[in-house]
Amino acid sequence: xxxxxxxxxxxxxxxxxxxxxxxxxxxxxxxxxxxxxxxxxxxxxxxxxxxxxxxxxxxxxxxxxxxxxxxxxxxxxxxxxxxxxxxxxxxxxxxxxxxxxxxxxxxxxxxxxxxxxxxxxxxxxxxxxxxxxxxxxxxxxxxxxxxxxxxxxxxxxxxxxxxxxxxxxxxxxxxxxxxxxxxxxxxxxxxxxxxxxxxxxxxxxxxxxx
Amino acid sequence: xxxxxxxxxxxxxxxxxxxxxxxxxxxxxxxxxxxxxxxxxxxxxxxxxxxxxxxxxxxxxxxxxxxxxxxxxxxxxxxxxxxxxxxxxxxxxxxxxxxxxxxxxxxxxxxxxxxxxxxxxxxxxxxxxxxxxxxxxxxxxxxxxxxxxxxxxxxxxxxxxxxxxxxxxxxxxxxxxxxxxxxxxxxxxxxxxxxxxxxxxxxxxxxxxxxxxxxxxxxxxxxxxxxxxxxxxxxxxxxxxxxxxxxxxxxxxxxxxxxxxxxxxxxxxxxxxxxxxxxxxxxxxxxxxxxxxxxxxxxxxxxxxxxxxxx
Numbered sequence: 001x002x003x004x005x006x007x008x009x010x011x012x013x014x015x016x017x018x019x020x021x022x023x024x025x026x027x028x029x030x031x032x033x034x035x036x037x038x039x040x041x042x043x044x045x046x047x048x049x050x051x052x053x054x055x056x057x058x059x060x061x062x063x064x065x066x067x068x069x070x071x072x073x074x075x076x077x078x079x080x081x082x083x084x085x086x087x088x089x090x091x092x093x094x095x096x097x098x099x100x101x102x103x104x105x106x107x108x109x110x111x112x113x114x115x116x117x118x119x120x121x122x123x124x125x126x127x128x129x130x131x132x133x134x135x136x137x138x139x140x141x142x143x144x145x146x147x148x149x150x151x152x153x154x155x156x157x158x159x160x161x162x163x164x165x166x167x168x169x170x171x172x173x174x175x176x177x178x179x180x181x182x183x184x185x186x187x188x189x190x191x192x193x194x195x196x197x198x199x200x201x202x203x204x205x206x207x208x209x210x
Numbered sequence: 211x212x213x214x215x216x217x218x219x220x221x222x223x224x225x226x227x228x229x230x231x232x233x234x235x236x237x238x239x240x241x242x243x244x245x246x247x248x249x250x251x252x253x254x255x256x257x258x259x260x261x262x263x264x265x266x267x268x269x270x271x272x273x274x275x276x277x278x279x280x281x282x283x284x285x286x287x288x289x290x291x292x293x294x295x296x297x298x299x300x301x302x303x304x305x306x307x308x309x310x311x312x313x314x315x316x317x318x319x320x321x322x323x324x325x326x327x328x329x330x331x332x333x334x335x336x337x338x339x340x341x342x343x344x345x346x347x348x349x350x351x352x353x354x355x356x357x358x359x360x361x362x363x364x365x366x367x368x369x370x371x372x373x374x375x376x377x378x379x380x381x382x383x384x385x386x387x388x389x390x391x392x393x394x395x396x397x398x399x400x401x402x403x404x405x406x407x408x409x410x411x412x413x414x415x416x417x418x419x420x421x422x423x424x425x426x427x428x429x430x431x432x433x434x435x436x437x438x439x440x441x442x443x444x445x446x447x448x449x450x451x452x453x454x455x456x457x458x459x460x461x462x463x464x465x466x467x468x469x470x471x472x473x474x475x476x477x478x479x480x481x482x483x484x485x486x487x488x489x490x491x492x493x494x495x496x497x498x499x500x501x502x503x504x505x506x507x508x509x510x511x512x513x514x515x516x517x518x519x520x521x
Contacts, residue, residue, distance in 0.1 A: 066410065073414045081377070081405060081420045160408035162377070171408070175381035177285055177309070 003183035014169075018188065021165040024083070024155045025196075028090035029148050036095045036147075037140060040102025041128065050103065057096040065089060065157040072161075086155075086163035093154050094147040101143020105136025141207055145200040152193040156185065166192075239274035240464045243287055243296030246280045248488045248495065249345065249429055249481065253300035254279040255499035257455060260468035273464045284309050291456060292333065298457035298465055301337075302345055304449040306330075306456070308386065315387050315449030319344065322450040330456060338455040338465070339473035343481045346451040347382060347392075348428040349441045355422060356439040363444035364396050367423075372401040377421030379409035387449055389425070395447040413438075429478055431486025453481075475506060 007014050043053040063071075072078065072085040079085050109132060117127045133140075156167030169185025172178070240261055244254030258275045278296050281287050288310050290296045303322040307313045311329045316322040319340070327337050349364055356362070359370045367374070382388040383406055393399075405421055412424045413432045426433065433440060453476070457465050480502070487498045 066408065069408075069411055070414055073411065073420060074418045081407060081411075081415050159380075159406075161411060162405045162407035168380075168406070171380045172384055175379065176384045177283055 002180035003187060006180055006184045007188070014184070014188070017164055017166050017168055017185075018192075020163070021152075021155055021158075021167075021189070021192070024086055024090060024158050024163060024165055025148065025151045028087045028155075029094055029144070029151050031087070032091045032094035032098055032147060032151075033144055035091070036098030037102050039095070040099040040140075041106065043099060043103045044106045053099060054096075054103070057099050060092045061096050065093075065154070066160060068092070069161045081162045083158075083163045086158035086161050086165075089161075090151050090155055090158070094151050097143045097147040097150065098140075101146070102136065102140050105139030105143075106132050108139065109135050138204065138207055141200075141204050145197065145204060148200060149193050149197045152189060152196055156189055239276050240298065240461050241276045241278055241296045243281055243290055243299035244279040245284060245287055245299070246282050248485050250300055251279050251495040252481075252484050252488060252499055253341075253453065253455075255496045256472060256502065257298065257300070257465075257468055259496070259499055259503055260471050261464055263467070263471075288456075291335065291458065294458060297461035298455050300341075300453055301456045302451040302453055303340075304346065304387075304451035307449070317446045317449050319450035319452050323452055323454065326454075334459070336457055336459050336462065338457065338469040340452040340454050341472055342453075342474045342476040343429055343478045344450060344452050345427055345429045345481070346443075346448045347388070348426045348430070348433065349423065349443075350416065350426050350433060350438040351423050351441065352416060352419070353437050353439050356441075361439065361441060363442045364447070365444050366441070367396060367398055371398045374400055374422040375402055375405070375420075376400050376423045377405040377407060377412050377415055378425050379412060380406060381409070382425040387447075392425075392447055395445055429481040429485055431482050431484075431489050434479075434482050435486055435490050471503075471506065 043050045159167030173181030244250040
């Protein structure tokens with residue numbers, strides 16, 4: 001339990017890192033949703049669009065995080081070191097679950113409902129906003145939930161590019177062979193992931209009940 | 211992703227004793243260990259291949275070597291050596307003094323080696339002569355900055371420190387002999403707080419002008435590959451990190467001829483080149499070590515009659 005003692009002793013520092021961690025996860029997940037949902041919708045347009053969008057998101061997922069940071073450092077605007085490339089990397093890693101959920105949610109709608117919408121003379125835009133998105137919302141939300149939980153864990157890697165977060169404890173612990181420090185970063189990150197999953201699960205249930 | 215490694219380590223801890231027992235039951239073998247980074251893998255391979263030397267093979271009695279390379283860090287290696295699960299592994303004087311024996315670091319290389327040897331003796335272990343290189347912290351800057359501000363030694367930094375953006379790895383920030391002690395010894399106050407990030411990414415960040423000064427490792431192949439300038443430690447602040455092999459006396463008969471071949475033959479430039487061959491040219495550590503040994507033997511026969519390197 002040395003890690004718990006360490007955390008209580010370094011409360012201010014730990015809370016600061018927790019704040020950085022939450023900021024990284026929150027910003028990257030919101031941006032990923034803003035980018036991923038439209039991409040998921042676009043992927044429903046045609047088989048070619050689906051192949052390109054999902055294929056790219058799949059490939060991004062396989063890039064090791066340190067390699068991705070290495071590619072990002074020389075980039076202007078999106079790259080460099082610090083918080084910006086960390087958020088960009090987390091955003092990229094969050095895209096796949098969100099795009100896939102959006103695509104699954106929309107293509108999973110009963111074709112009869114779509115035919116009914118078309119028969120009522122809805123335009124493509126009306127059909128999307130009034131029928132497809134509301135019906136797909138629970139599935140999209142569950143994708144968002146998965147993305148958030150994964151991002152809480154993945155955000156520990158942000159410490160490798162100087163963006164802080166709970167990963168700082170893990171990296172410092174690894175560098176000094178100090179299990180106490182590693183746990184001081186890993187345990188709160190795991191608890192945070194559980195809390196995020198529980199909280200979003202609760203919201204999801206409320207959405208479903210509506 | 212850090213969590214994912216733990217089951218692997220646990221599995222390793224369970225398999226290691228079983229594997230070494232199984233090997234020993236057949237005949238006396240030398241088990242060579244190493245830590246889990248490039249230089250250690252190369253040093254482990256070098257020793258393993260030096261033990262499996264051509265003369266012994268010709269005589270029909272090659273000593274059997276088992277490789278237990280890539281063990282997770284100093285403590286795992288030391289514990290494995292103490293308990294006899296490995297017979298030998300490469301270590302550094304500074305690391306042994308501070309991390310294993312919890313002593314104050316020593317900056318004189320010869321004195322550090324003697325102190326380390328005495329400490330190992332107390333545990334019933336032996337150490338080889340120094341291999342020749344010193345894997346210490348290297349303070350690195352871009353060549354154009356070094357030229358512009360006339361930087362050669364670390365004390366030259368005092369003039370320009372407030373204009374430099376430093377970037378350091380977690381180890382340099384945490385260690386007793388790292389940032390705090392170093393900046394105090396050279397009385398440096400940088401213009402901004404150091405960027406703390408992964409050491410591997412720092413080299414790229416330096417080359418891409420995101421930071422201006424980093425602390426790397428003096429045998430890293432990227433120093434030469436990126437043409438970085440290493441400042442000399444003119445106040446002798448950093449302790450000696452001379453490489454040597456720590457070993458169990460029971461394996462001495464098989465190890466000593468190999469040590470005699472390697473001792474003093476690996477200078478910083480040679481080690482940098484071998485690390486670069488693995489890290490930057492993506493060659494196999496075993497191949498790199500094999501090439502070096504071939505080269506060493508050719509060189510040795512050409513130099514016949516000269517005294518053997520320091521023992």
